[in-house]
Amino acid sequence: MIATALVVFVGGTVWTVVYSFTDSKLLPRLNFVGLEQYERLWATNRWLISIENLLIYGTLSLIFSLVIGFVLAALLDQKIRFENTFRTILLYPFALSFIVTGLVWQWVLNPDFGIQHIVRSLGWESFAFDPLYNADIVIYGLLIAGLWQGTGLIMCLMLAGLRGIDEDIWKAARVDGIPMWRTYIFIVIPMMRPVFITTLVIIASGIVRVYDLVVAQTSGGPGIASEVPAKYVYDKMFLGQNLAQGFAGSTMMLLAVLVVIIPWAYLEFGGKRRPT
Amino acid sequence: MKTFTKKLLGTMAFSALMAGSAMATECEVTHWWTSGGEAAAVAEFAKAFDATGNKWVDGAIAGSGGVARPIMIGRITGGDPMCATQFNHGRQAEELVEAGLMQDLTELAEKEGWRDVVHPSSLLDSCTLDGRIYCVPVNIHSWQWLWLSRQAFEDAGVDVPTNWDEFVAAAPALQAAGKIPLAMGNQAWQASGAFGVITVALGGIDLWTKINVDKDGDAAAGPEMAKVFNAAAAAREFRKNSNVQDWNQATNLVITGKAGGQIMGDWAQGEFQVAGQVAGEDYECLPGLGVNQVISTGGDAFYFPKLDDPEKTKAQLELASLMLSKPVQVNFNLKKGSLPVRGDVDLAAANDCMKKGLAILADGNILPDGNQTLSPDTTGQIEDLMTEFWSDDSITAEDAQARYAEIIANAD
Numbered sequence: 045m046i047a048t049a050l051v052v053f054v055g056g057t058v059w060t061v062v063y064s065f066t067d068s069k070l071l072p073r074l075n076f077v078g079l080e081q082y083e084r085l086w087a088t089n090r091w092l093i094s095i096e097n098l099l100i101y102g103t104l105s106l107i108f109s110l111v112i113g114f115v116l117a118a119l120l121d122q123k124i125r126f127e128n129t130f131r132t133i134l135l136y137p138f139a140l141s142f143i144v145t146g147l148v149w150q151w152v153l154n155p156d157f158g159i160q161h162i163v164r165s166l167g168w169e170s171f172a173f174d175p176l177y178n179a180d181i182v183i184y185g186l187l188i189a190g191l192w193q194g195t196g197l198i199m200c201l202m203l204a205g206l207r208g209i210d211e212d213i214w215k216a217a218r219v220d221g222i223p224m225w226r227t228y229i230f231i232v233i234p235m236m237r238p239v240f241i242t243t244l245v246i247i248a249s250g251i252v253r254v255y256d257l258v259v260a261q262t263s264g265g266p267g268i269a270s271e272v273p274a275k276y277v278y279d280k281m282f283l284g285q286n287l288a289q290g291f292a293g294s295t296m297m298l299l300a301v302l303v304v305i306i307p308w309a310y311l312e313f314g315g316k317r318r319p320t
Numbered sequence: 321m322k323t324f325t326k327k328l329l330g331t332m333a334f335s336a337l338m339a340g341s342a343m344a345t346e347c348e349v350t351h352w353w354t355s356g357g358e359a360a361a362v363a364e365f366a367k368a369f370d371a372t373g374n375k376w377v378d379g380a381i382a383g384s385g386g387v388a389r390p391i392m393i394g395r396i397t398g399g400d401p402m403c404a405t406q407f408n409h410g411r412q413a414e415e416l417v418e419a420g421l422m423q424d425l426t427e428l429a430e431k432e433g434w435r436d437v438v439h440p441s442s443l444l445d446s447c448t449l450d451g452r453i454y455c456v457p458v459n460i461h462s463w464q465w466l467w468l469s470r471q472a473f474e475d476a477g478v479d480v481p482t483n484w485d486e487f488v489a490a491a492p493a494l495q496a497a498g499k500i501p502l503a504m505g506n507q508a509w510q511a512s513g514a515f516g517v518i519t520v521a522l523g524g525i526d527l528w529t530k531i532n533v534d535k536d537g538d539a540a541a542g543p544e545m546a547k548v549f550n551a552a553a554a555a556r557e558f559r560k561n562s563n564v565q566d567w568n569q570a571t572n573l574v575i576t577g578k579a580g581g582q583i584m585g586d587w588a589q590g591e592f593q594v595a596g597q598v599a600g601e602d603y604e605c606l607p608g609l610g611v612n613q614v615i616s617t618g619g620d621a622f623y624f625p626k627l628d629d630p631e632k633t634k635a636q637l638e639l640a641s642l643m644l645s646k647p648v649q650v651n652f653n654l655k656k657g658s659l660p661v662r663g664d665v666d667l668a669a670a671n672d673c674m675k676k677g678l679a680i681l682a683d684g685n686i687l688p689d690g691n692q693t694l695s696p697d698t699t700g701q702i703e704d705l706m707t708e709f710w711s712d713d714s715i716t717a718e719d720a721q722a723r724y725a726e727i728i729a730n731a732d
Contacts, residue, residue, distance in 0.1 A: 267709075283386055285412075
């Protein structure tokens, strides 16, 4: 089992890294060219824009899905009526694939059919809302669709965490006269640390591999304004028939993930255990 | 519903019959022909192939060649080859052939004398590697067309242009009438293709050849090319507001008269036909943008991956021979709106636009297609640059030209 895992994961990774130093085209071949692929990668405008987009999308999607997810969960946790119904409605978008989500939002945000068209036909003629066709804000158009699809799941995870908090803690806080928002921020959230870490990992992995949403919604456009690294890698490997260039891109993505994960794992597992 | 059930039963009975006869060799053919006109054309192949007692299994992959090719290549290199597959002839399947994954068709080609019937012969050259033939060209598609909507120009109160300069002059009138002068989908290959057409039309054939065949970076950076980039920068103003992705959605803007024109290959013609429009009455076509009467001879070809089953290999050869046969060439190309690869077939039923194309072809004013001269890697780099340039006003013609020249100079 361990051997299989090693071969599949570590072996595959090493293979990719090794071949990123070659000039492989459609089929892999071992003809080493040093750092040439990386030099070309970092001189390519499209790659730089991809990285920038991933940073914007990643940061905002991390913040918003955590905040919105937690707030929704806290609202649902107020022992409201029809909780099941609301939970179902909010979780429903998650049942759709990113491809479907992307297509739906492509139509909703299309200026000739979607929101802009509806508002204009209501009489507000100068209204303009066309994020998918404006290179400056297209990434926010993607973000809206991504959040719409993903926050339901985060809400459910958070709700499960909130339900795990002992009722006595709430009672004790109430007896001490601590306002509800302070209880959430200073007592409940620190207690939900494991849930937050799980959620963080789920969101982060979703961000790094964001690909299908972009393909369905904008196919990287307008121009190259909404390109993402995963799409660059795919396009170079299979469309451009330049495997080595794609491998160089994916190696950089792996490196970026490692830079984040290693220090975190060291703090989390390597250092002294925090008292919880 | 009732008729549907009947049809279904009929189909089932039919397929049971086919299976029972055991003669039928199934042959899965993958391609990316999914728009209305394309599907009608590919049905002609299927009909003719089924008539030979074999069975055509349609493997259409939606989403244009960019989506389909990686899937096809993945299946061939991954050990799950199909019976036959479409590629644009040229360099897309070059490495697959080099790796020995494709069926050698040389014997069949010599027996049937392909060398003599295929016109222009450059199409067969693109299928040839080290003297062996590995694919069947089925049609000629050229990029060099400007499609114009008569209705849009009438609405705007200007004459239908007869060349690019007149089109540029008429564009403000179209804009004033609330039309999009130049429809263009937002996919990268469309921007890149339109740029290629403008290069040939305004820069001339010599310049195009120097850049795309000889990969001359100096020519790409030169003053003649600067003229082309300036024209393209002007044209990108005309394409504003064409908020569509796919090429056939953009063609539809022209069909419905919402847009004045579209620079697109002659596959667009199939869409006009499906919409019931008549060339010369509802729409006009200008080969070479009405400036340089020339067409590029790219197109589609079928490759046959090597298979173990001798029955299937036989079916492959039958299909290959069928695709080049005269009646199939005529039926297929009339539906597809493309030109036949044989010079000796009679296309009396062709419409005005196809006849224009045939005349140019007969005169020999032809170019190779970009796919035949540039590697997919270089094509991809140019597409990235072009889609950025066409959609972002902040990139000046000079910047774009400098980056273009660099790509050409480094092309393999």
